[in-house]
Amino acid sequence: ETGVTQSPTHLIKTRGQQVTLRCSSQSGHNTVSWYQQALGQGPQFIFQYYREEENGRGNFPPRFSGLQFPNYSSELNVNALELDDSALYLCASSYTGTGGFNEQYFGPGTRLTVT
Amino acid sequence: AQTVTQSQPEMSVQEAETVTLSCTYDTSENNYYLFWYKQPPSRQMILVIRQEAYKQQNATENRFSVNFQKAAKSFSLKISDSQLGDTAMYFCAFISYSGGGADGLTFGKGTHLIIQP
Numbered sequence: 001e002t003g004v005t006q007s008p009t010h011l012i013k014t015r016g017q018q019v020t021l022r023c024s025s026q027s028g029h030n031t032v033s034w035y036q037q038a039l040g041q042g043p044q045f046i047f048q049y050y051r052e053e054e055n056g057r058g059n060f061p062p063r064f065s066g067l068q069f070p071n072y073s074s075e076l077n078v079n080a081l082e083l084d085d086s087a088l089y090l091c092a093s094s095y096t097g098t099g100g101f102n103e104q105y106f107g108p109g110t111r112l113t114v115t
Numbered sequence: 116a117q118t119v120t121q122s123q124p125e126m127s128v129q130e131a132e133t134v135t136l137s138c139t140y141d142t143s144e145n146n147y148y149l150f151w152y153k154q155p156p157s158r159q160m161i162l163v164i165r166q167e168a169y170k171q172q173n174a175t176e177n178r179f180s181v182n183f184q185k186a187a188k189s190f191s192l193k194i195s196d197s198q199l200g201d202t203a204m205y206f207c208a209f210i211s212y213s214g215g216g217a218d219g220l221t222f223g224k225g226t227h228l229i230i231q232p
Contacts, residue, residue, distance in 0.1 A: 033219055042119075042206050043160070045219025056217030088158060092220075104220065106152075106160035 003027055004093050004107035012113045013081050021076040021110045023091030031055070031096040032074040033104060034066060037088040049074055050096050078112075086114045117142045119209050121223035128197055129231050135182075136192045136226050138207030147211045149183065150220070151192045155203040163205070166190065194228075202230045 003026035013019050025032050031050045035043035045058035049068035063079040072093070078085055088111050092104035118141045128134045140149070151163040166174045166183050174181050178198075182191045194201055207223040 035219070040224075042208075042222030042224050043220070045221070048217050048219055050217070056219060058219055090160060092160075103162060103165070105162075109158045 004091060004105050006089075006091050006107040006110050008110060009108070010111045010113075012115060015081055015083060015114055017081050018077065018079045019081060019112060021078075021089050021091075021112070023074045023076070023093070023107055025072045025074070025091075025093030026105050029093040029095050029105070030072050031094045031102065032068055032072065033092045033094070034074070034076045035090040035092065036060075036085075037090055037109070038084075039087070043090055046076070081114045083114050086112060088112075117144070117209050117211065117221045119207050119221050119223040121207055121226050123226045124224070125227040125229070127229040127231060130197060130199060132197055133193065133195050134197055134228065136194075136205055136207075136228065138190045138192070138223060140188050140190065140207070140209050140221075142188070142209065142211065144211040144213055146213055147209060149181075149190045150208040150210075151179070151181070151190075152206045152208055152222075153201075153203045154206065154225075160206075164192065197230045199230050199232060201228060203228060 005024045007022045033048040034046040037043040047057040048055045052068045065077045067075045088109045090109045091107045094102040094104045120139045147168045149166045153161045164176045178195045204225045206225045208220045
């Protein structure tokens with residue numbers, strides 16, 4: 001197991017509601033990336049946070065937003081939930097410094113169901 | 116934009132056999148990494164093996180090895196002496212380092228590998 005934790009494990013929300021998912025990064029890591037994995041699909045990159053700022057973003061609308069805290073933990077917020085937001089949300093932490101390779105360590109994910 | 120294609124939705128082999136999972140990718144980048152991740156039913160994504168594009172030598176990790184063909188943009192995973200615990204979804208993934216890694220990983224749709232006893 002990695003040292004990346006996510007909460008909650010499962011979540012059920014109603015269309016139109018807002019949701020916050022949480023991720024604690026592995027010790028020594030300063031970067032958090034979020035991915036959405038729909039059923040039967042590979043994960044899709046939502047965004048990445050480094051030094052408490054959004055560092056990169058995939059093809060997701062602005063209602064997907066995030067935060068990174070001084071301890072490098074992170075939140076993913078989704079507003080105005082839609083049925084298609086039902087998915088497994090994965091958080092991955094890594095260390096960004098000098099050098100080219102920053103392995104991403106994944107958490108166990110949060111299963112979000114929107115009804 | 117980069118794309119990763121895995122053309123085998125599901126594969127099934129007998130325990131102890133060797134199996135090869137296919138992956139092709141498309142990119143105009145020259146500096147990138149390729150990965151194979153394993154996702155068992157527990158959902159935790161686990162890195163199996165990685166390959167730096169600038170290295171010609173194929174990566175090997177115990178029973179896992181890759182066949183990296185840069186010109187053909189092909190990156191297959193070979194699992195030797197397969198074990199029941201290898202049963203999982205396997206994802207091929209790509210990341211470019213021209214943007215410092217901030218573009219995130221691009222994943223294929225996955226191959227469901229079943230090891231039969």
